[in-house]
Amino acid sequence: QKEVEQxxxxxxxxxxxxxxxxxxxxxxxxxxxxxxxQYSRKGPELLMxxxxxxxxxxxxxxxxxDKSSKYISLFIxxxxxxxxxxxxxxxxxxxxxxxxxxxxxxxxxx
Amino acid sequence: xxxxxxxxxxxxxxxxxxxxxxxxxxxxxxNMFWYRQDPGLGLRLIYFxxxxxxKEKGDIPEGYSVSREKKERFSLILESASTNQTSMYLCASSxxxxxxxxxxxGAGSRLTVL
Numbered sequence: 001q002k003e004v005e006q007x008x009x010x011x012x013x014x015x016x017x018x019x020x021x022x023x024x025x026x027x028x029x030x031x032x033x034x035x036x037x038q039y040s041r042k043g044p045e046l047l048m049x050x051x052x053x054x055x056x057x058x059x060x061x062x063x064x065x066d067k068s069s070k071y072i073s074l075f076i077x078x079x080x081x082x083x084x085x086x087x088x089x090x091x092x093x094x095x096x097x098x099x100x101x102x103x104x105x106x107x108x109x110x
Numbered sequence: 111x112x113x114x115x116x117x118x119x120x121x122x123x124x125x126x127x128x129x130x131x132x133x134x135x136x137x138x139x140x141n142m143f144w145y146r147q148d149p150g151l152g153l154r155l156i157y158f159x160x161x162x163x164x165k166e167k168g169d170i171p172e173g174y175s176v177s178r179e180k181k182e183r184f185s186l187i188l189e190s191a192s193t194n195q196t197s198m199y200l201c202a203s204s205x206x207x208x209x210x211x212x213x214x215x216g217a218g219s220r221l222t223v224l
Contacts (some may be wrong), residue, residue: 008150034212042115043215044153044201088153096209102152 003027006089006101014109019076021099023089026070030091030099033065035074038086038103047087048074079108113137114199114216122222129188131219133201141204142184143213144168144176146197153200159184191223 006023013019021035031049036044048063050056056063062075072091076083089101117132121126125199135142143158145168155168165176173195184203188195198220202213 035159036215041218041220043202043218045214045215046212049212093209096211097155098213100153102150 004089004091004099004101007104008102010105010107012107013079015079015081017079017108019074019079019083019106019108021074021076021087021089021104021106022068023072023091025072025091025099027072027091027099028092029095030065031094032092033063033072034090034098035061036090036100038088040085041061044088049093052073071076081108081110114201114203114214114215116199116219118219120220120222122224123191124224125192127191127223129191129222129223131186131188131199131201131220133184133186133216134182135184135201135203135214136182136205137203137205137214138181139203139205139214140181141211142178143202143204144174144184144186145200145202146170147200147218148197156186188221193223195221196216196223197221 004025035048037047038044050063053065053067060077064073086103086105088103090098092098114135143155144156153171159165159178175187198218200218201216204211
């Protein structure tokens with residue numbers, strides 16, 4: 001079983017829809033969970049960062065961690081064409097090495 | 111507002127050439143990393159450094175070396191480039207001892223080896 005699993009997509013949704021992106025993981029020791037957004041031909045940029053379980057909200061973005069199910073989610077409300085990008089989940093145990101998912105390509109259709 | 115700068119965005123090299131990829135960060139971060147990113151394989155860690163003049167191997171160090179002579183600069187060296195090193199190379203940095211290794215990435219260097 002891979003340490004972090006993420007559906008590569010592509011995921012195409014109409015503008016204004018709610019988007020749900022997900023990752024599953026196997027290492028129950030992970031404590032820090034991150035979402036990075038990567039536009040085409042650019043480097044990833046940190047979007048959301050959460051510690052342990054629970055929800056975190058930042059504008060149209062909500063990150064959710066369910067440690068009992070080893071499942072994390074990123075929700076995007078009122079999606080915009082500018083949200084079209086690849087979204088990478090990432091997680092770590094303390095300040096140890098970060099493990100990345102392979103990314104989900106998202107297309108928001110105008 | 112540039113924080114991690116990779117000096118070469120696009121390079122084309124010949125097989126066997128020596129290649130230098132330079133990365134500079136202006137955030138006074140202790141930790142610096144080199145990844146490569148390939149379709150279907152995601153991000154793979156090549157080398158990292160937690161301090162000046164120190165380096166640690168990542169998951170795929172073969173065919174690469176690194177140099178960190180100054181805190182802000184971390185160089186990736188391909189001693190003899192091969193076609194299977196054609197890839198997007200990403201440099202990143204992070205502040206030590208924050209409880210999590212939150213990375214700031216550069217824009218990437220796309221290397222093509224012919």
